[in-house]
Amino acid sequence: MILIKSNWFDLKNTFDSGQCFRYKKINENEYIVITHGKVLKLEQVEDGVKFYCTKKEYENIWEDYFNMNLDYEDINKKIVTDKIVKEAIEFSKGTRILKQEKFECLISFIISQNNRIPQIKKVIENISKKYGNEIEEGIYSFPTVKQLKKATKEDLRKCKTGFRDKYIIDAVEKISTGEVDLEKIDKLPTKDAKKELMKIKGIGTKVADCVLLFAYNRYEVFPEDVWVKRIMKEYYNVKRKDIQRYKEKIWGAYAGIAQQYLFYYIRSIS
DNA sequence: AGCCAGGACAAGT
DNA sequence: ACTTGTCATGGC
Numbered sequence: 001m002i003l004i005k006s007n008w009f010d011l012k013n014t015f016d017s018g019q020c021f022r023y024k025k026i027n028e029n030e031y032i033v034i035t036h037g038k039v040l041k042l043e044q045v046e047d048g049v050k051f052y053c054t055k056k057e058y059e060n061i062w063e064d065y066f067n068m069n070l071d072y073e074d075i076n077k078k079i080v081t082d083k084i085v086k087e088a089i090e091f092s093k094g095t096r097i098l099k100q101e102k103f104e105c106l107i108s109f110i111i112s113q114n115n116r117i118p119q120i121k122k123v124i125e126n127i128s129k130k131y132g133n134e135i136e137e138g139i140y141s142f143p144t145v146k147q148l149k150k151a152t153k154e155d156l157r158k159c160k161t162g163f164r165d166k167y168i169i170d171a172v173e174k175i176s177t178g179e180v181d182l183e184k185i186d187k188l189p190t191k192d193a194k195k196e197l198m199k200i201k202g203i204g205t206k207v208a209d210c211v212l213l214f215a216y217n218r219y220e221v222f223p224e225d226v227w228v229k230r231i232m233k234e235y236y237n238v239k240r241k242d243i244q245r246y247k248e249k250i251w252g253a254y255a256g257i258a259q260q261y262l263f264y265y266i267r268s269i270s
Numbered sequence: 271a272g273c274c275a276g277g278a279c280a281a282g283t
Numbered sequence: 284a285c286t287t288g289t290c291a292t293g294g295c
Contacts, residue, residue: 018276113277119294162292204278225276241285263276
C-alpha cells in the first residue's frame with residue numbers, strides 16, 4: 001500500500017462524474033477500479049488516497065492513469081471565469097480527469113450514445129464477462145481488440161448494446177485492420193485525431209470528443225451532451241452553434257475540465 | 271405507456 | 284456551414 005498525498009483527489013467525485021464506468025464502491029471510502037488488466041483497490045483518506053499496490057505498479061500504471069502530475073490548483077484558477085464554474089468546481093472538489101485505455105474508452109463511449117450511465121455500466125460489464133479475462137473471482141478485464149473480434153451482432157445484442165451493436169463491430173474491424181490506428185492518433189493534432197476517430201460508424205462529434213478528453217487527454221475539447229447543452233443554454237445563455245466558440249474564448253486549453261465540472265454539477269442540481 | 275438517455279446520420283437549406 | 288427530421292434500444 002502506498003499513500004499519495006493530494007489536496008485535489010476525491011475518489012467519489014472522480015468516478016461519479018461520468019467519465020469512467022468500471023469502478024465500484026466496496027465500502028465507505030473504498031473503491032475498486034478495473035482497468036489495465038488489474039483490479040486496483042483505493043481508499044480515501046484525509047490528506048490523499050491510499051493505493052493498494054506496489055510502488056512500482058503505482059509508478060508504472062496508476063500515476064499516469066490518474067494524471068497525478070497535473071496541477072489542478074493552477075487549472076482551476078484559469079477556468080474560474082464566473083459564478084457558475086465556481087460553484088461547479090466547489091461541487092466537483094477533487095475530480096481528476098483520468099487517462100483511460102484507448103480501446104476501452106472508445107467502445108464505452110460508443111455504448112454511451114442515447115443511453116444512461118447505469119445502463120452503460122451494465123453493458124460494459126456484460127461485454128467484459130463475455131469476452132474478457134477473469135482477473136479475480138467474478139471480475140473480468142475489458143476485452144482486447146482481438147478478443148472482441150469474436151463478437152457477433154447477436155451476442156452483442158444479448159449484452160444489451162441495442163442498435164449500437166453494428167458500431168462496435170465496425171470499430172473492432174477498423175482498428176484490427178489498422179484503418180484506424182489508436183496509437184498513431186496520439187501523435188496527431190486534435191482536429192485530425194477527431195477526424196480519424198469519426199471514421200468509425202457510430203462515432204460522431206460528441207463521442208469523439210469524449211474519447212479525446214478521457215483517453216487522449218486533449219483537455220481543450222468540450223464534449224456537448226444533452227446536459228452540457230442545457231447548462232450552456234440555461235445558465236450561460238449560449239446557443240448550440242455558439243458553444244464551441246464560447247468555450248474556446250472563455251476556457252481555452254482547459255475547456256474539457258471545465259466541461260467535466262459543469263456536467264457533474266448540472267446533473268446534481270437538476 | 272410514454273419519455274428519455276454523456277447521439278449519429280442523412281437530407282435539406 | 285448550419286438546422287431539422289429520422290432512427291433506435293431498453294429501462295423506468
